[in-house]
Amino acid sequence: MDKIKLTHLKKTFGTQTVLADVSLNVKPGEIFGLIGPSGSGKTTTISTMLGVEKADRGEALVLDTQMPNREILGRIGYMAQSDALYESLTARENLKFFGEMKGVQQKGLATTIEHVSQVVDLQDDLDKRVSGYSGGMKRRLSLAIALLGDPELLILDEPTVGIDPALRRQIWQELQAIRDQQRSVLVTTHVMDEAELTDRVALLIGGRIVEFDRPQVLEQRYQVTKIEDVFLKAEAEVEK
Numbered sequence: 001m002d003k004i005k006l007t008h009l010k011k012t013f014g015t016q017t018v019l020a021d022v023s024l025n026v027k028p029g030e031i032f033g034l035i036g037p038s039g040s041g042k043t044t045t046i047s048t049m050l051g052v053e054k055a056d057r058g059e060a061l062v063l064d065t066q067m068p069n070r071e072i073l074g075r076i077g078y079m080a081q082s083d084a085l086y087e088s089l090t091a092r093e094n095l096k097f098f099g100e101m102k103g104v105q106q107k108g109l110a111t112t113i114e115h116v117s118q119v120v121d122l123q124d125d126l127d128k129r130v131s132g133y134s135g136g137m138k139r140r141l142s143l144a145i146a147l148l149g150d151p152e153l154l155i156l157d158e159p160t161v162g163i164d165p166a167l168r169r170q171i172w173q174e175l176q177a178i179r180d181q182q183r184s185v186l187v188t189t190h191v192m193d194e195a196e197l198t199d200r201v202a203l204l205i206g207g208r209i210v211e212f213d214r215p216q217v218l219e220q221r222y223q224v225t226k227i228e229d230v231f232l233k234a235e236a237e238v239e240k
């Protein structure tokens, strides 16, 4: 059973068609990458699938349920592009608050907070107020919050922006461990090396998914060795 299933989604803002016709599915136990030029509609795809924005046409099912749905939202680890954090609280207090909201048992909460803050390397800064955090630290805290409660589905909008390469690698190891537990991850990224690490990747160009397959299959199809080159060639073809 698919964790996400989008069928012929269309979304316009005024006269601008941002999503012309988007269909995709995310399976259990996979890391699914959504890549595309800036402004191609990656964030809109996410907000429409979650029901934050209303689709003009088509259907979006998340965990077999039409969104928006509060109960389902509670079962997803969602990291938006802008951080929604309590600035006047410390990181630990934020994690505690969101952990309780997600129903993490009080008994295991401290251990869970320990684990997610280690993944994003914030364990030494947990008792600082978020207002004193850098942009990258806030991103890392948002990611830690998304990881709370071991959600069966993670939806991460550019989770590694402003994050150093070594930590980025550590975060991807965690995403792979999550995948290996048969949980699913949908991730948008601008970093082509990251797209290489996904199980399947979709290229969103001009409001359509122009390619959608395993990275290696796409590289063979375009006779290149990197997803970056697939991306550039596909983009040039669309622009023709």
Ligand SMILES: Nc1ncnc2c1ncn2[C@@H]1O[C@H](COP(=O)(O)OP(=O)(O)OP(=O)(O)O)[C@@H](O)[C@H]1O
Binding pocket: 013, 018, 036, 037, 038, 039, 040, 041, 042, 043, 044, 045
């Ligand atoms: N609420 C909105 N009202 C009007 N236009 C919007 C709205 N949200 C997005 N758009 C427009 O839709 C287009 C796609 O934006 P979106 O943020 O989905 O792209 P993106 O692929 O996520 O971009 P980036 O990679 O830069 O984050 C842009 O032209 C944007 O201006």
